[in-house]
Amino acid sequence: MIRRRAFLLAGLASVAMASASVAAGKNHGPGVSDTEIRIGQTMPYSGPASAYGVQGMVEVAYFRKLNEKGGINGRKVNLISLDDAYSPPKTVEQTRKLVESENVLAIYGTVGTPTNTSTHKYLNSKKVPQILISTGAAKWNDPKNFPWTTAFFPLYDVEGAIYGRYIIQNIPDAKIAILSQNDDAGRDYVRGFKEGLGDRAKSMVVAETTYEVTDATVDSQMVKLKNSGANVFFLMATPKFGAQAIRKKHELDWKAQTFLVSVAASIGSVLKPAGFEAAQGLITATAMKTPGDPKWKDSPDMKAYADFMKSAGMENLFTDSSAALGYLSATLLHRMLEAAGDDLTRENLMKQATNLNMTDLPMLLPGVAIHTTPENYSPFNTLMLQRFKGEGFELFGEPISAQKH
Incomplete structure (x- = not known):
């Protein structure tokens, strides 16, 4: 009787805590607590497309630097970046680990069409955001059939x-x-x-x-x-x-x-x-400025990017377009998470990803905007x-x- 009463009291306490959290305006999805946001990705750190692994290196470094400054709204962003060797079976294995063992809020920035294809149906069936993926295949812009997937590349x-x-x-x-x-x-x-x-x-x-x-x-x-x-x-x-x-x-x-x-x-x-x-x-x-191009050397965003790469110990990768793309992508995810506030659910993260309208992101060419709507997930409107x-x-x-x- 005492044990049953203890369980009942514990249950009531849990409900009270959850109610208090909602009352305080906090709504946490998987991978989120008052101190942490867990995000996952796979990257070709090895294999035939390993040159693209630079993106992941830069993105991990970006959030490490951000966390040193206090993170986002008091939460540290834990970007768990795993090697998939650009091999779809490995992507499936690592993505399942991220979703089912690491309990991440979202899969973000994964490189490659074949790799993302291998987890496309799985992530959508689980209603796990597959956002800002580094590929421009036309099939990523399919809000009706795959509403949980957005790309971050011109199609x-x-x-x-x-x-x-x-x-x-x-x-x-x-x-x-x-x-x-x-x-x-x-x-x-x-x-x-x-x-x-x-x-x-x-x-x-x-x-x-x-x-x-x-x-x-x-x-x-x-x-x-x-x-x-x-x-x-x-x-x-x-x-x-x-x-x-x-x-x-x-x-x-x-x-x-x-x-x-x-x-x-x-x-x-x-x-x-x-x-x-x-x-x-x-x-x-x-759609992006080219690092090292003299015409941009005095622009504030290029100076900030150069300073970041130096502070991250990656000066030698400054002119690598994958590094610049990783920096731009990480900045965008940072803003999306910031805009989500304390409503850090998978649903609200997708709302942020599918309602973008930004012209002031670093590294974009003048006149280039990043714009998405719930009906059109294609992020880039113009190229040069x-x-x-x-x-x-x-x-x-x-x-x-x-x-x-």
């Missing part, structure tokens, strides 16, 4: 279409060769690129081939494409293979105009390893083209709509 098919439209307008005699990664990301980019070319795609594209992420090199593919006689080269690759392709194109003395997708347009991890001489004149699209010259990029032309027409 690949839309970016591809921008290159196609530019070629139609500026290189009317183009004979195009295409190299792409054999996965959803590659297919999205190529589909969008051909949509941009419109009715002329069939006559303009003279050669097309793919590679697997498990391939050692893309040398044989490059020889085949060069022999096609193409004068335009559309390259969709992750950093390792992007550097290989650019270097091999130069070795083959293939003079075709290169269009390089933004996911491989890092000066530090792609163009420098390929050789700056090999990268001259290539064109890519961007830039050409590699010397040891950096030069912007040219006007901002181009990143929305489908």
Whole structure:
């Protein structure tokens, strides 16, 4: 009788504490307490896309620095970042660990289309936010069927279409060769690129081939494409293979105009390893300022980014576009968590992620906004083209709509 009474009193005390918490305006979801917010992610710290692991390194460092200053509303952000080696089975294993053992509030910033695809249905069925993921596959913008997933990249098919439209307008005699990664990301980019070319795609594209992420090199593919006689080269690759392709194109003395997708347009991890001489004149699209570009050296956001990278002991990665993207992404998550206040539930975090309207985030080009709505999860509205010259990029032309027409 005494034991039953004790359990009853304990139960009443728990209800009273919960009521007091609600009365105080606090609403905690999984992974949240009065002192901590637990967020999870997987990153390719090893494997064929390990160059992208820099994003995770920067994001972890960002929240470590933030925690040293007191965190967010008195809570420390515990970003648990696990290696998935860019291997979907490993992503599934690590994500389940984060959700079911680490009890995280959300999965954030995971890199890659195949990796995020492997956990897409699982996370949505569990109603776990899969937010600001580092991939631009078109399927991430599907609020009706996958309301718990948002991307943080210009959509690949839309970016591809921008290159196609530019070629139609500026290189009317183009004979195009295409190299792409054999996965959803590659297919999205190529589909969008051909949509941009419109009715002329069939006559303009003279050669097309793919590679697997498990391939050692893309040398044989490059020889085949060069022999096609193409004068335009559309390259969709992750950093390792992007550097290989650019270097091999130069070795083959293939003079075709290169269009390089933004996911491989890092000066530090792609163009420098390929050789700056090999990268001259290539064109890519961007929404972000390029670290190291003299035109931005005095801008307050670039100075703050440089100071952060120095304080984090990552000065050598300053020009790596993955580092800049990680810094921008972490800043955005910081603001979202701050805006959520004490209503730190999965539902409210998704509300923040799907109602973004920001123009003042660091590293964004002037005129570029991050904007989402509950009906449209695509975060970027505009992109600009830039050409590699010397040891950096030069912007040219006007901002181009990143929305489908």
